[in-house]
Amino acid sequence: MTGGRCGGAGGAIDRPECWGSVAPGTPDAYSGADVAGYRATELRDSRSxxxxxxxxxxxxxxxxxxxxxxxxxxxxxxxxxxxxLTVTLTPPNGEALPFAVGAPADAPNGITTLDLAPRGLQIRSARAVAAKANVIVDVLVSCSGTTDGDQPRVAGVGIASYVLGKLPG
Structure with missing residues (x-):
């Protein structure tokens, strides 16, 4: 595979230009002298x-x-x-996984969403991104056991809206 590597996201991708579409908040996507600060967290609810x-x-x-x-x-x-496009991710020591990348869509509060669906799996993901003042909010929500993209999209917009509401400006 002639793919790119991304230190922040791990693994490889067959379309390096698409890292910013499939991997949220990777430091690689936000580089340069203009970056003043960066923070990312991951939360999982795996009770089921x-x-x-x-x-x-x-x-x-x-x-x-x-x-x-x-x-x-x-x-x-x-x-x-x-x-x-279909973008194939290969995690470190993992099996290649093709993702269908949706088209960006406008949501309330200046938020833009992007749906992601791994081929052959009951997992749906959505990205939500927006800027307010000098800050970008970048969210990914993934839900397993479903083929409905609404749940992660609505959750992503809700989280991004909440964070944007906490920012001054």
Missing amino acids: FLKSTQVIQAVVAFRDPPAAQAQLAALLSGWRRCGG
């Missing part, structure tokens, strides 16, 4: 073996609002380029 939820949320602070808007525009440009 057949139905679990995973949330990865990141916030990236930039030196000023124009820098955040420029980074958001670059990220969304990548989402538009990769929307409609």
